[in-house]
Amino acid sequence: MTQAKxxxxxxxxxxxxxxRWSPYGFAxxxxxxxxxxxxxxxxxxxxxxxxxxxxxxLLARRSQPEAFAKLLSCLxxxxxxxxxxxxxxxxxVAMLAFLKxxxxxxxxxxxxxxxxxxxxxxxxxxxxxxxxxxxxxPERVRELYGVPEGAEPLTAIxxxxxxxxGNLPEALQERDRTPRSRRPISAFVFxxxxxxxxxxxx
Numbered sequence: 477m478t479q480a481k482x483x484x485x486x487x488x489x490x491x492x493x494x495x496r497w498s499p500y501g502f503a504x505x506x507x508x509x510x511x512x513x514x515x516x517x518x519x520x521x522x523x524x525x526x527x528x529x530x531x532x533x534l535l536a537r538r539s540q541p542e543a544f545a546k547l548l549s550c551l552x553x554x555x556x557x558x559x560x561x562x563x564x565x566x567x568x569v570a571m572l573a574f575l576k577x578x579x580x581x582x583x584x585x586x587x588x589x590x591x592x593x594x595x596x597x598x599x600x601x602x603x604x605x606x607x608x609x610x611x612x613x614p615e616r617v618r619e620l621y622g623v624p625e626g627a628e629p630l631t632a633i634x635x636x637x638x639x640x641x642g643n644l645p646e647a648l649q650e651r652d653r654t655p656r657s658r659r660p661i662s663a664f665v666f667x668x669x670x671x672x673x674x675x676x677x678x
Contacts, residue, residue: 480638481656487677492600497656498607500558500648501641502634506539507563511602515635518598522591525583530571531591534621534629538563546620551632552611558644559609562634567617568592570628588630599635607634 483494516533524530536547547565548556559565568591570584581587596606609632617629641649662673 483656483658486660490597492597496596496600497605499605499638499641499652500607501639501644501652502558502562502605502636503639504561505563505637506537507604507635507637511599511604512564512635514602515595515598515604518594519591522587522594524587524590525581526574528571528574528581528584528587530581530584531588532569532571532627534567534569534617536565538565550612550617550620550629551609552613555609555611555632558648559607559632559634561639561643562607562636564635566633566635567612567629568631568633569617569623570630572626572628584628585630592631592633595633595635603637604635605638608632609634 480495481497483489483497485494519531519533520529522529522531534547536544538544544565547567548560550567551559551565568588570588572581572584573579574581592608596608599606610630612629612632614629617623623629641652644652661677665674665676666672667674667676
């Protein structure tokens with residue numbers, strides 16, 4: 477049985493951040509329309525360079541089987557195995573140029589990530605779980621959805637309620653049971669020189 481895995485943090489953080497993790501097992505339960513709209517509203521208010529909002533999302537719900545199968549087919553096979561049980565799937569697309577002048581937007585991928593971060597926090601606050609994946613087939617996304625040049629299909633996102641994982645291969649069930657871990661702050665925050673760990677907190 478899959479259990480929620482709240483982070484054991486070194487310092488107190490916002491509850492939704494501590495409770496957020498990415499399961500493979502999703503319950504057979506729809507996401508309410510009002511919750512889905514609130515999650516997308518959180519995306520809408522993510523920060524972005526020059527307020528460009530370069531994120532675009534393709535959406536499919538399992539309650540609409542034909543549309544869901546179409547989007548699911550854009551995932552690599554290994555992700556289809558478990559993502560087919562999620563009630564909501566998204567594909568995140570980054571617009572690579574500024575609308576106002578056509579110049580490259582070097583922050584586009586960064587800002588797509590910020591949008592996904594907002595999505596995760598709002599979903600978690602509503603008792604939902606999110607699993608992001610890089611394993612998509614961009615060429616198939618372009619073909620099936622008519623994605624234009626300058627728009628980069630990049631990631632997929634599954635959204636739903638935590639399930640027991642009983643419908644998954646054992647290897648994925650084991651991943652859901654594995655305790656969460658993270659590198660310490662000293663491993664990724666440097667002061668004075670590269671790889672010179674920060675003195676904050678010492």
